[in-house]
Amino acid sequence: MDFKGSDTIPGPRTEDHLPQTAEAAVKIVIVGGFGVGKTTMVGSVSEIKPLTTEETMTQAGIGVDDNYGSETKTATTVAMDFGRISITEQLVLYLFGTPGQERFWFLWNGLFEGALGAVVLVDTRRLEVSFDVMDRLEERGVPFVVAVNTFPDGPRHAIDDLRSALDLSEDIPIVECDARRRASSRDVLMTLMRFLHSLAVEKAPV
Numbered sequence: 354m355d356f357k358g359s360d361t362i363p364g365p366r367t368e369d370h371l372p373q374t375a376e377a378a379v380k381i382v383i384v385g386g387f388g389v390g391k392t393t394m395v396g397s398v399s400e401i402k403p404l405t406t407e408e409t410m411t412q413a414g415i416g417v418d419d420n421y422g423s424e425t426k427t428a429t430t431v432a433m434d435f436g437r438i439s440i441t442e443q444l445v446l447y448l449f450g451t452p453g454q455e456r457f458w459f460l461w462n463g464l465f466e467g468a469l470g471a472v473v474l475v476d477t478r479r480l481e482v483s484f485d486v487m488d489r490l491e492e493r494g495v496p497f498v499v500a501v502n503t504f505p506d507g508p509r510h511a512i513d514d515l516r517s518a519l520d521l522s523e524d525i526p527i528v529e530c531d532a533r534r535r536a537s538s539r540d541v542l543m544t545l546m547r548f549l550h551s552l553a554v555e556k557a558p559v
Contacts, residue, residue, distance in 0.1 A: 374442040383450045385474035386482030390502040390532035391450040392434045398538035399436025470549045471497040477507040498526040500541045
């Protein structure tokens with residue numbers, strides 16, 4: 354590898370350094386079907402420049418990938434997205450966005466490994482793609498919250514109706530969000546952290 358005569362390999366940018374006050378780091382996965390906004394959420398909320406593995410979509414995906422509702426999408430995640438956000442001075446979340454197409458789901462097992470919790474992003478135009486996603490999380494025992502990404506042309510439903518349609522128990526939080534907005538995406542992550550805290554309290558010995 355040629356660094357133009359330099360003997361030093363470039364390190365991380367100063368703004369990418371982990372805060373010195375950080376005491377705990379937690380792995381969170383952001384999952385969902387194709388085109389629901391996972392890459393957008395990681396990018397909007399990450400305090401560092403996110404790592405993405407997006408590739409241009411080609412003719413090879415026609416008839417293989419279900420892009421209903423995302424016909425204008427020109428790139429897709431083929432491995433993962435990665436970002437980082439400090440929730441407090443002591444707590445840092447590492448964010449891993451999963452690929453959405455079913456043909457890349459074999460990568461999910463590795464991404465789920467060691468995850469404390471997950472955000473399931475949902476598109477109301479395609480609720481059916483969420484069932485397999487949530488089933489996989491439940492099989493792995495990964496707690497999750499559901500975030501309904503509000504697309505301009507997506508139908509709006511009451512939370513109770515969405516809970517019924519998704520067959521979710523009352524204890525699993527459902528929130529609306531705009532994955533393009535940092536504050537909205539951060540609120541989703543805070544909802545997940547509060548949910549994980551409540552689960553930890555329930556399991557704590559009396």
